[in-house]
Amino acid sequence: MKIILFFLLILVSINAEILNVNILYLEQKIQKPPVLSNVIEEPENLGLSGAQLAVVDSNKSSKFLNQNYSLITKISYDENELIQAFEEFVKNKNSYVILNVEDELLKKIIVNPISKDALLLNAGSQTTDLRRDYCNKNLLHTIASNAMLYDGLVQFLVKRNFKNIFLITGKDPKDIQISDDIKRAVKKFGAKIVKEKVWDNNTDIRRRATEEFPVFTQASDYDVIVVADYFGDFGESLYFNTWLPRPVAGTQGLTPVTWNKVIESNGAAQMQSRFESFASRWMESKDFSNWVAVRTIINSIMKTKTADLKTNLDFIYSDNFDVAAYLGRKLSFRDYNGQLRMPISLVQPRALISTSPQEGFLHPTTDLDTLGIAPFEMKCKK
Numbered sequence: 001m002k003i004i005l006f007f008l009l010i011l012v013s014i015n016a017e018i019l020n021v022n023i024l025y026l027e028q029k030i031q032k033p034p035v036l037s038n039v040i041e042e043p044e045n046l047g048l049s050g051a052q053l054a055v056v057d058s059n060k061s062s063k064f065l066n067q068n069y070s071l072i073t074k075i076s077y078d079e080n081e082l083i084q085a086f087e088e089f090v091k092n093k094n095s096y097v098i099l100n101v102e103d104e105l106l107k108k109i110i111v112n113p114i115s116k117d118a119l120l121l122n123a124g125s126q127t128t129d130l131r132r133d134y135c136n137k138n139l140l141h142t143i144a145s146n147a148m149l150y151d152g153l154v155q156f157l158v159k160r161n162f163k164n165i166f167l168i169t170g171k172d173p174k175d176i177q178i179s180d181d182i183k184r185a186v187k188k189f190g191a192k193i194v195k196e197k198v199w200d201n202n203t204d205i206r207r208r209a210t211e212e213f214p215v216f217t218q219a220s221d222y223d224v225i226v227v228a229d230y231f232g233d234f235g236e237s238l239y240f241n242t243w244l245p246r247p248v249a250g251t252q253g254l255t256p257v258t259w260n261k262v263i264e265s266n267g268a269a270q271m272q273s274r275f276e277s278f279a280s281r282w283m284e285s286k287d288f289s290n291w292v293a294v295r296t297i298i299n300s301i302m303k304t305k306t307a308d309l310k311t312n313l314d315f316i317y318s319d320n321f322d323v324a325a326y327l328g329r330k331l332s333f334r335d336y337n338g339q340l341r342m343p344i345s346l347v348q349p350r351a352l353i354s355t356s357p358q359e360g361f362l363h364p365t366t367d368l369d370t371l372g373i374a375p376f377e378m379k380c381k382k
Contacts, residue, residue: 019067021096021307023297024089025051025290026082027075027124028101033172033231040232047100047124048073049279050287054294056278062302069298079105083112090118095309098293100124100286110134119309121293124286128181131337131373135380138313140338142296143289146181148372149256152344152356153249154185155370157224159358162247166195166222168238174230178251182226189361195219199234213241226250254353256344258327259288262352263345268326292325292340299323328355329368336375341368 025048043049055071062069074085086097086109098121099106106125109115120139122130128147157163165186169179186193201212217225217238225242227250229235235252247253261272261282275283283291300312300321315321322330323340331342344356357367 017066019065019301019305019307021067021069021297021301022089022094023051023055023069023071023294024086024094024097025071025073026086026097026099026101027073028079028082028105029075029077030102031077043279043281043284045279046284047286047290048075049275049281050283050289050291051098051123051294053275053278053287054291054298057274058294058298062298065302065305067302069294071294079108083108087112087114090114095119095307096297097121098123098290100290103127103130106130107134110136110139117309119297119313121296123289123293127177128373131339132377133379135337135378137317137338138309140293140296140316140333140340142293142340143286144258144342144344145339145372146178147184148339148342149258149344150178150181150185150250151188151371153226153254153256153346154182154189154191155356155358155361156254156346156354157226157249158189158191159360162224162249163191164194164221164223165191166217166219166225166246167193167197167228168217168225168235169196169198169228170230170233170235171198171200172230172233175228178228178230182228182250194222199229201234213238214243217242217244219243222246224249225253227252254346254348256346256356257285258342258344259283259285260345260347260352262347262350263327264352266326266328271326288325292323292331295323295325296340334369336378336381337373339372341366341371343368344371 027047051071055069058069074082076082082105095118097118100123103125106122122141123143126143126146128145131141131145167182169175224246225238225248227235227238227248229251238248272283300315301307304311304315316333317335322332325331327343329343331340333340345352346354357370361367361370363369
């Protein structure tokens, strides 16, 4: 009887010392605009599966440190529901929030007075302005910005001498954002836009691509067509339908991403296999950004051995912090805007073509900082 009581006391003691950490996953569903092609639909659990896998994997090792992590999810179309869930979570003395929401809601959360008591990890929005206009120390971005993605693409195009660009942009606001970042990258790396057009045709391009696009893409000469078509409205139909026989790149064709099925080196193949077993599908860039967001939180707490917000923020921004993420580089956060540094993979559907930063593009700190917003482009200061 005494032995049983002794072991019970040990178990109670161990349980009392367990550090339980809650992580809130907020996702805003949106009504997507109708597009002309819906051949490949976005997975329903895109992003969420990456966060879930990171928690499952981390708890296998964190239990030896008497730490346990729980993912609390709130997914809704309703902006007010998501704000309420966020406020209740933080008021209950929780600090770690992963955001997969539209820009307008993200901005409301950033300026919400209660946000000062939380670490906000943007794992869903690629909008460059969020990195340039907001300098909150407690705002981190684990998804690559459009500026990083298209800097990576244009570096490759310049390196391979595809310098004369025909830019085609859709009419959705997200298309225009991407187009602006493509133009920024073109200017930054010395390429040239020789022709620019906006695609605003509402016909079913799947039936008339061979008639529409050769006429639409007429120009005296260009090396490559670069497309800004976020929702895949028309870009897929450009292949082999252009006036001149030229490659396609951008949101379709040769595409800049942070993660893709074709990435297999540096242990990525094992990561791909684990994710496929867990989610019964391929891992995509938003799954990766959410996986990294969770790993950022847990890596820091495992090292600091506390869930204290200030302690972990200071550690995340320190030289001692990095995230091992199967990309061949240790990833860290930029201290001037909270963006995660990472290489950009240039892929086509069945092959990895190249990885940026490209050789020869130099930076005094790290070549990863040739991708994305530089300190002098910031509109605020931390």
